[in-house]
Amino acid sequence: MSKDASHHDLAERLRAQARSVGAGAPGVNAGAVDAGAGQPSDLTEPYRMLAEQVGRASFRVTDAHVDAVRDAVGSDQAAFEIVMAASVGAGLRRWDAAMRAIEEAGDAAR
Amino acid sequence: MRLAEVERGDTLRHRLLIRMISRFAGYRLPDAARVAFYDRDFAGRALGEWTNRAMRGPSAWSVSERELMAATVATWNECPFCVGAHRAVAVLGMDDAVAAAVLVDYRTAPISDRLRAALAFLDRMTNDPDDLGGDDVRAALDAGLSVDDVRDAAAVGAVFNIITRNANALDFEIPSPGDFARAATMLLRRGYG
Numbered sequence: 001m002s003k004d005a006s007h008h009d010l011a012e013r014l015r016a017q018a019r020s021v022g023a024g025a026p027g028v029n030a031g032a033v034d035a036g037a038g039q040p041s042d043l044t045e046p047y048r049m050l051a052e053q054v055g056r057a058s059f060r061v062t063d064a065h066v067d068a069v070r071d072a073v074g075s076d077q078a079a080f081e082i083v084m085a086a087s088v089g090a091g092l093r094r095w096d097a098a099m100r101a102i103e104e105a106g107d108a109a110r
Numbered sequence: 111m112r113l114a115e116v117e118r119g120d121t122l123r124h125r126l127l128i129r130m131i132s133r134f135a136g137y138r139l140p141d142a143a144r145v146a147f148y149d150r151d152f153a154g155r156a157l158g159e160w161t162n163r164a165m166r167g168p169s170a171w172s173v174s175e176r177e178l179m180a181a182t183v184a185t186w187n188e189c190p191f192c193v194g195a196h197r198a199v200a201v202l203g204m205d206d207a208v209a210a211a212v213l214v215d216y217r218t219a220p221i222s223d224r225l226r227a228a229l230a231f232l233d234r235m236t237n238d239p240d241d242l243g244g245d246d247v248r249a250a251l252d253a254g255l256s257v258d259d260v261r262d263a264a265a266v267g268a269v270f271n272i273i274t275r276n277a278n279a280l281d282f283e284i285p286s287p288g289d290f291a292r293a294a295t296m297l298l299r300r301g302y303g
């Protein structure tokens with residue numbers, strides 16, 4: 001994709017990729033996107049605790065959070081995807097808020 | 111780095127590439143680059159493309175201004191790796207003292223009203239996204255930004271609200287100031303794609 005592609009298209013592509021099944025069980029990455037965004041999710045422990053912590057205050061994530069998820073999913077790749085998905089959820093929550101704010105400002109000016 | 115396979119590389123090609131780049135560059139390849147190489151078919155490729163568009167694509171913001179926005183978001187998200195990495199790129203095109211002042215408090219730093227307004231927007235977007243609204247956009251427009259300027263700044267904010275979380279959650283190793291500076295030259299030249 002070129003450097004001229006729209007932010008909208010690139011954001012939506014990232015959203016779809018982060019919600020995809022990947023290396024873990026179906027639904028876990030999509031749940032991590034939601035939990036990272038601070039939304040309700042069906043995630044069980046230990047995934048929920050890690051994904052919510054990534055979204056809320058990632059600097060407080062500990063070895064124990066990551067080790068518990070690594071042990072539960074059985075691979076570094078699946079654990080990595082949960083961290084990535086939760087991070088994407090937190091970032092896209094803010095992108096969505098910014099796009100709504102731009103729309104709101106435009107509506108008020110009309 | 112908390113996940114050994116991410117640090118090492120997930121394919122033979124990536125493991126060799128990590129070793130080769132580290133050897134030729136003369137410093138340990140930063141963890142951000144290792145993450146960019148890892149599991150690209152999941153979200154890495156899509157994140158890299160959006161990051162490159164936001165940081166190096168068409169925009170009224172200079173590369174240094176965008177890098178400083180990234181470093182400022184990293185400060186709010188308490189990500190020392192990203193503060194160091196993106197401040198080091200920013201100062202290749204701006205006064206180090208100005209960058210330092212912004213990272214302490216953008217509201218009092220000696221920067222343009224436009225950049226200050228963009229940072230105020232990113233502050234609300236990062237720290238209080240549920241309260242971000244039309245008034246925040248109108249304040250930015252009043253300071254001279256266009257809607258495209260706000261959208262371009264928001265894209266920088268979005269991707270660095272992702273990257274800082276990856277860096278913190280995976281516990282990226284913090285390079286020395288000298289290695290940050292050397293990596294910054296490469297990041298300026300090669301971008302994020």
